[in-house]
Amino acid sequence: MNAPLKATEVTNDIATARLATMWEGEAKLYQLSEEVATVSVVPLRPMVVTDHIVVSSVAFDFFPDHLESVKQTYIFPADKHGVPMDMVHLKGSIDGSLDHHRAISNFISQHMKMEGSTDG
Numbered sequence: 001m002n003a004p005l006k007a008t009e010v011t012n013d014i015a016t017a018r019l020a021t022m023w024e025g026e027a028k029l030y031q032l033s034e035e036v037a038t039v040s041v042v043p044l045r046p047m048v049v050t051d052h053i054v055v056s057s058v059a060f061d062f063f064p065d066h067l068e069s070v071k072q073t074y075i076f077p078a079d080k081h082g083v084p085m086d087m088v089h090l091k092g093s094i095d096g097s098l099d100h101h102r103a104i105s106n107f108i109s110q111h112m113k114m115e116g117s118t119d120g
Contacts, residue, residue, distance in 0.1 A: 005111055006033040007053065007104045015082040022082070025058030028100060029082040036111055038077045039091045048077040048085045053107070057098040071096055073103040 007030040019027040030053050037047040054076045059069040074089035092107030 003033065005036065005108050007031070007108070008033075010052070010080075010082075015080075018082045019054065022084075023054070023056050023058075024060075025056060026098070026100075027054055027056040027082075029054055029078060030104065031080070037114075038086075039110060039114060040086065040088045041091055041093065042088050045086075045088060050077045050079070050085060052078045052080050052082075053090070053104075054078040054082055054084060055100045055103055057100060057103075059098060071098050073097055073099055075103055075107050 010029040010031050015029045019029060032051045032053065035049055035051045037049050038053075039047060055073060056076070057071070057073040059071045061069055072093070072095050074093040076087065076089055077085040079085060090107060091110040092103055092105075094103050094106060
C-alpha cells in the first residue's frame, strides 16, 4: 500500500516573492509527496500531472453594497516555482471559507477517491 499523499509548504524567497506579485489574498506553494494527476472542476478537461500546487485564499466584495465578503480557497496545479499550469481550479477547492488546510485535506481526499476507483 502506498503512503498517504501529503502536502508540505514550500518556503523559499523566490516562490514567496512570485506568489505575492501573482495573487491577491494569501497564496502558498505546496509540494506534494508524489506526482499526481490533478482533476479540474471542469468535466473532460485534460489532467495535469504535477507534484506542486498553489493554494490561494481570497475574500472580496462582489457588490459594493454586499454585507459580507465572498470567500474562496482555490487550488491550482503549479510548477516548482509557483507558476500555475492551469488557471481552472481543482477539485478540493472550497467556497465560503479561507482555509488552506481544509482545501488541501479536500484535495487529498479527492485524490484518494480517484486512486481507489482505479484499483479494481
